[in-house]
Amino acid sequence: MAQLKTLPGFRVFYPDDFSKLQFIIRKWRQSAVVYGFQEYDAPVLEPLDLYKAKSGSEIEGQLFNFTDKGGREVTLRPEMTPSVTRMVGERANSLKKPIKWVNIGENFRYERQQKGRLRSFYQLNADIYGEAGAEAEVELIAFLVESLCCFGLSEEDFYIRLSDRDLWVYYLTSKDISLEAAQDILSVVDKMERDSEEESLKKLQKILGEGSVETLYSELKKMTQIRSLEELEAFFADRSGNGGGSTALKERLADWQKLLGGLDAMGLSSFVQVDLGVVRGLAYYTGFVFEAFDRKGKFRALAGGGRYNHLVKKLGGPDLPAVGFGMGDVVLHELLVDRGLMPEMVSSPDIYVIVGGEEERKSALKDIFNLRQAGYRIEYSLKEMAFAKQFKQAAQSGAKITLIYGAEELEKGVVKMRDMAGREEVELPLSRLFESIRDFFSG
RNA sequence: GUGGCUAUAGCUCAGUUGGUUAGAGCACCUGAUUGUGAUUCAGGGGGUCGCCGGUUCAAAUCCGGUUAGCCACCCCA
Numbered sequence: 001m002a003q004l005k006t007l008p009g010f011r012v013f014y015p016d017d018f019s020k021l022q023f024i025i026r027k028w029r030q031s032a033v034v035y036g037f038q039e040y041d042a043p044v045l046e047p048l049d050l051y052k053a054k055s056g057s058e059i060e061g062q063l064f065n066f067t068d069k070g071g072r073e074v075t076l077r078p079e080m081t082p083s084v085t086r087m088v089g090e091r092a093n094s095l096k097k098p099i100k101w102v103n104i105g106e107n108f109r110y111e112r113q114q115k116g117r118l119r120s121f122y123q124l125n126a127d128i129y130g131e132a133g134a135e136a137e138v139e140l141i142a143f144l145v146e147s148l149c150c151f152g153l154s155e156e157d158f159y160i161r162l163s164d165r166d167l168w169v170y171y172l173t174s175k176d177i178s179l180e181a182a183q184d185i186l187s188v189v190d191k192m193e194r195d196s197e198e199e200s201l202k203k204l205q206k207i208l209g210e211g212s213v214e215t216l217y218s219e220l221k222k223m224t225q226i227r228s229l230e231e232l233e234a235f236f237a238d239r240s241g242n243g244g245g246s247t248a249l250k251e252r253l254a255d256w257q258k259l260l261g262g263l264d265a266m267g268l269s270s271f272v273q274v275d276l277g278v279v280r281g282l283a284y285y286t287g288f289v290f291e292a293f294d295r296k297g298k299f300r301a302l303a304g305g306g307r308y309n310h311l312v313k314k315l316g317g318p319d320l321p322a323v324g325f326g327m328g329d330v331v332l333h334e335l336l337v338d339r340g341l342m343p344e345m346v347s348s349p350d351i352y353v354i355v356g357g358e359e360e361r362k363s364a365l366k367d368i369f370n371l372r373q374a375g376y377r378i379e380y381s382l383k384e385m386a387f388a389k390q391f392k393q394a395a396q397s398g399a400k401i402t403l404i405y406g407a408e409e410l411e412k413g414v415v416k417m418r419d420m421a422g423r424e425e426v427e428l429p430l431s432r433l434f435e436s437i438r439d440f441f442s443g
Numbered sequence: 444g445u446g447g448c449u450a451u452a453g454c455u456c457a458g459u460u461g462g463u464u465a466g467a468g469c470a471c472c473u474g475a476u477u478g479u480g481a482u483u484c485a486g487g488g489g490g491u492c493g494c495c496g497g498u499u500c501a502a503a504u505c506c507g508g509u510u511a512g513c514c515a516c517c518c519c520a
Contacts, residue, residue, distance in 0.1 A: 005510095005511080008510095008511070008512085014453095051520095061444080061518085062518070062519075062520085077520095078520055079520035080520085081520070082520095107520075109518095109519085109520075111517095111518075111519085112444080112445095112517090112518095113512090113513095114513075114514070114515080115513080115514075117519080123520085125520095280519085280520095300519085301519085304519085304520075305520095326520060328520095354478090354479085356478080386476070386477060386478085387476095387477080387478040387479060388476055388477090388478075388479065388480085389476085390478095390479085391478090391479045391480050392479090392480060392481075393480095394479090394480075395479095395480040395481060396480085396481065402479090404478080404479085406478065407478095408478080418479080420480080423479090423480085425479090
């Protein structure tokens with residue numbers, strides 16, 4: 001029997017759970033419409049190479065991959081970006097720019113599960129293709145904020161840490177560090193929050209070989225502690241005298257002004273924070289990167305994304321700039337529950353029909369069918385049941401009114417309508433049933 | 444993939460130094476109540492005590508293994 005159970009890391013959704021998942025998906029979708037993102041979809045199963053080409057083969061351990069009956073190496077999609085990037089690449093020349101697309105779908109990764117991480121999860125994935133300027137980041141991050149605020153979350157609940165891989169690379173290469181070493185140093189920076197100073201120094205030493213790395217470490221540390229545009233500008237102004245101010249670096253700071261200025265103009269400053277300590281693991285990010293966290297630091301990242309300007313071309317398309325983010329349902333759900341923002345999903349009918357007996361059931365069923373055709377949500381007891389019992393069920397169902405199909409009423413050519421909240425009853429002639437019900441619900 | 448903790452009804456949990464037929468609350472079903480409401484009362488269904496093996500006259504209880512869950516690491520799309 002044990003082998004018939006749900007696979008580890010996969011969830012079943014009983015109606016209560018499913019309505020909560022649907023609540024999240026519905027809100028995401030509404031936000032996407034408002035922000036002008038179009039919805040698309042792609043296969044859940046993709047060739048393994050799609051992900052290998054992008055991220056290198058070491059990522060394979062995290063993939064839910066297998067060989068299909070035709071001998072193809074395939075994998076359940078771990079994320080949406082490669083699929084959508086391939087889609088965009090195939091029709092890049094005929095799609096109107098900017099391309100703002102969104103997908104809400106199930107993704108999979110083969111990993112040991114823990115809090116906030118499962119093997120199957122739903123994810124909101126939003127991307128903007130065809131705009132290289134920071135205006136695209138402004139638009140995308142504004143949408144990211146909205147897709148969290150639409151649940152009632154505020155700047156007191158979450159914030160977005162903004163970083164920049166380009167800035168790091170420009171800075172490091174201006175210090176005569178090779179591009180390759182710069183990439184390695186980035187992964188040291190990524191871990192600096194957790195690692196001890198000693199450990200980070202050791203890693204830097206390993207990358208750079210001979211010479212002191214202590215000055216570099218303290219510079220890196222200072223950079224990760226920058227929290228605003230002013231501090232960022234001051235940091236590089238101080239260093240422009242001794243070769244720290246390349247043209248690329250200066251232009252990059254202008255991009256930062258554009259990004260933060262745009263977000264400020266939208267009134268979103270309180271949601272974002274400069275934090276160069278965020279680097280993000282995947283190699284395909286090229287510029288701005290960002291992650292959303294809850295303020296209390298109780299949960300893992302809510303969302304993450306960044307710019308990936310070379311991926312369209314890498315996957316066979318033209319040279320097309322891109323920026324995107326992903327947000328999963330699992331951590332978001334935990335946060336909403338924690339903040340009391342996950343509503344109890346009650347689904348109540350408009351009308352509960354009480355049926356006297358088998359004789360009366362026929363008239364009741366006829367009207368139930370017709371009223372449903374008219375769009376009313378109707379429940380009734382499927383089996384013969386005492387009146388008292390049916391009233392109890394009607395009350396528990398949350399229906400606004402009950403219609404009583406009893407022998408006494410039908411003899412007179414009426415049904416009784418009970419207003420459940422007001423506990424008042426009126427008799428409605430069967431001939432005018434529809435009009436009466438319509439009047440009740442519109443009045 | 445590595446380590447630590449845990450596993451009893453759909454859910455939350457009791458269960459004594461190993462001792463008869465394993466319990467409670469919630470939920471569910473039925474009745475009290477054959478035409479009027481969430482209360483109340485009574486009853487009922489539901490367990491191979493995660494699974495396999497060992498010790499013992501006797502195991503939910505002790506031991507070993509295994510699977511799953513939680514937590515941390517790795518990693519993070």
